Amino acid sequence: MEFQRIEEHVKAAYGIDLASYKSKQLVRRIENFMLRVGAKSEVEFISILKKDEKISKKFQDHLTINVSEFFRNKEMFLQLEKEIKDRLSPEKNVLKIWSAACSYGAEPYTLAIIMDRLTKGKKHNIIATDIDLTILQRAKEGRYLKSDVKNVDGNLLDKYFEIRDENYYISEEIKRRVTFKKHDLILDRYEKGFDLIVCRNVVIYFTQEAKRKIYEKFYEALNSGGLLFVGATESIYNYREIGFEKAATFIYKKPGGK
Ligand SMILES: C[S@@+](CC[C@H](N)C(=O)[O-])C[C@H]1O[C@@H](n2cnc3c(N)ncnc32)[C@H](O)[C@@H]1O
CATH class of the missing domain: 3.40.50.150 (Vaccinia Virus protein VP39)
Structure with a gap:
């Protein structure tokens, strides 16, 4: 994973182990989210996540992807x-x-x-x-x-x-x-x-x-x-x-x- 620090933060803050998630997809998702909140570096992004609970929750949702429906397929x-x-x-x-x-x-x-x-x-x-x-x-x-x-x-x-x-x-x-x-x-x-x-x-x-x-x-x-x-x-x-x-x-x- 390119985002070592973010991976560590995600483990500590949400208890999610990103090492088992597909790397390419994950990097793209993280990059998209960082762009959305205007973070230019890992350090800046982590500091935003620590300060803003709402953004932090949104980021967790963004990582886990909750889409579903009744009788899917x-x-x-x-x-x-x-x-x-x-x-x-x-x-x-x-x-x-x-x-x-x-x-x-x-x-x-x-x-x-x-x-x-x-x-x-x-x-x-x-x-x-x-x-x-x-x-x-x-x-x-x-x-x-x-x-x-x-x-x-x-x-x-x-x-x-x-x-x-x-x-x-x-x-x-x-x-x-x-x-x-x-x-x-x-x-x-x-x-x-x-x-x-x-x-x-x-x-x-x-x-x-x-x-x-x-x-x-x-x-x-x-x-x-x-x-x-x-x-x-x-x-x-x-x-x-x-x-x-x-x-x-x-x-x-x-x-x-x-
Ligand atoms: C796309 S939804 C699938 C929902 C449902 N199974 C369906 O097919 O409609 C993926 C779900 O997996 C959960 N998830 C992601 N990583 C997980 C993990 N390591 N262990 C358990 N659930 C996880 C997410 O929180 C999310 O709710």
């Missing part, structure tokens, strides 16, 4: 729903599900809606994590914009959202089914015993090495027969080396199970 979520139904027997089992790098909650709430649709009120265990505490706070609030719910069918909107003042509030019933926690995919240890892990649109920012470690840890965290669902540009080329089988496009399976 809808046809893939419909495929996932089918795989859950066919492979994980959700009507018989209480499933343990992890939405990793969940941003402001659209993804885990989508999973909660799918599970409700599949098993009509049965409670599964859905854990949603992100590195960013502020975004987790937003996720818990469960308030969304029209653009976040553009892929949600009308009947699901009616059933699972309350619309007030042009905001879309996720229903309390669905909200209660998701537990949010802070977790860093690079630095923290992983829980075990998952039937489904959903991790989308975050590993694209990581180096090859970091990515591989994450997928190995997901493998360990899954039960036999468990599924890993990744993003639309995140095919795992070496999935066999790690031990996975392919269940569907963008869905991998840990061998065993039913």
Whole structure:
């Protein structure tokens, strides 16, 4: 990384280890942000970050990129729903599900809606994590914009959202089914015993090495027969080396199970 000092500051101030993020992309993002706030050197930039809390928070958001939406790549979520139904027997089992790098909650709430649709009120265990505490706070609030719910069918909107003042509030019933926690995919240890892990649109920012470690840890965290669902540009080329089988496009399976 060209920005040694900034890297150190980011580690100290936000607890984020930039060494595992792809260097070229990151340098471009940092340069863009420095330009925006008029900082001409690393030292000047760090002093701005230390002085101005708002800019500092914006910079953290800029680094972590929180874009998300409900049913992101809808046809893939419909495929996932089918795989859950066919492979994980959700009507018989209480499933343990992890939405990793969940941003402001659209993804885990989508999973909660799918599970409700599949098993009509049965409670599964859905854990949603992100590195960013502020975004987790937003996720818990469960308030969304029209653009976040553009892929949600009308009947699901009616059933699972309350619309007030042009905001879309996720229903309390669905909200209660998701537990949010802070977790860093690079630095923290992983829980075990998952039937489904959903991790989308975050590993694209990581180096090859970091990515591989994450997928190995997901493998360990899954039960036999468990599924890993990744993003639309995140095919795992070496999935066999790690031990996975392919269940569907963008869905991998840990061998065993039913
Ligand atoms: C583009 S969003 C993806 C949201 C959702 N998974 C989706 O596909 O719509 C990326 C998220 O990854 C989180 N993130 C970045 N680095 C992380 C890390 N090391 N550990 C956990 N989450 C991280 C960011 O805070 C952000 O909320």
